[in-house]
Amino acid sequence: MENDGPRPTYTLFWEALSGAMVVELVLEEIGASYERRLIDMANGEHLTDNYRTLNPTGQVPALLLPNGDVIGESAAIVLTLGERHPSASLIPSATSAIRPHFLRWLIYLATSPYMTMVQFNHPERFTSISAVHGDLVENAKSRLVSQFEILDGAISGSPYFFQTGFSAVDLYLFMLVNFFPAKSEIFQNCNKLRGLYEAVECRPSTTRIISNHVVT
Template sequence: MYSIYGAAGSGSVAVEATLELIGAPYQVLVEAPTWEGEHQRNKVAAVNPMRQLPVLITPDGEVITESAAILLWLTEQHPEAALAPLPGTATRAQFLRWMSFIPASIYSMYWVRDEPARLAGDDTDLYPQLLLRTADRIAQCWQIMASQLAPAQFLLGEQLTVLDLYVAVASRWTPGRNRFYSVAPLMADVVKRVDALPQLQNFWARRFPFVPGWED
């Protein structure tokens, strides 16, 4: 079985949702909301020197970090789930493009946001600016992504892929879904469709619940 180092509401939720759709057995071996501090990050240190989630341990015991790499690797291991366009097909290039864009341009911003002191040091006066500007940058990146896509049922057409799951999860982080809807209206219907997937309703309730005000 697969084992995950993860946390409710974190990037591991995209990996867990993928395993739910694949139907492969998995366990969340270590629950570690790493953004809460050193104690939580240290729970991950043994498997990821970056002390970040998600981490996947394969049934063979191999350790994989980096959310996009994990998601892509899972689609290769479980082609029957058809959660990625196949190499050589029309949407493959854009699939890889946006699977790389999310961790490079969006996910990386949270390293700063979670602890502004990492860049601003003790100069607490800088923190509000840093939080504001990283939120704006994330929103801008969603807007740019939306401007380059022509979604149908899902982001790349009629096929649900791990890109849809990845975006549905990451778009719930700051600056939040309502802002995402306003900057990326063409992607809004898609993420709402992913939120509503019947096969994931129990899963979302457990790992990233739609609590009152969740879109704010």
């Protein structure tokens, strides 16, 4: 979101087709004013002292809050934004019966399929032995298919993950499926996941940002 007016409330440290997509979707859903700041990871900008001062892990996404603090970790950012903007109803309230389930699946998404996706896209981060990179990619692909099947089995709502309706878990899951090139391979056994993906894909917030994430 470009902004010529007053300073935006949030700054999202961002790169296309990265975990910043879910934060961008959350910011759009809550209608926050924000700017994206590109971190050029292909050229190592995430490893510079400047960026590491903001986010010591050297990873994207990170979010600059109005008080000047920067936080990293996609799940923490999603929770922070959801709690600061409760009227968007993206995260269940602390006393809601669905809250523990929401936390459980949000954390699963951030720690399991997201990390498997890193192995799928960047086997070189796991070993310098290039002869085994293909095996690592195949292993990641089959684990991703199983993880998506687990998620499909856990969907209790329609079209969204929870019976209580749309939430940030839908946005996170949409992002991960979006990153997976062989969607038909997952959708053939995961009808609920297909319905969720298509429902999130049609949301105005998604249509506003998705062209920022095309493969060039």
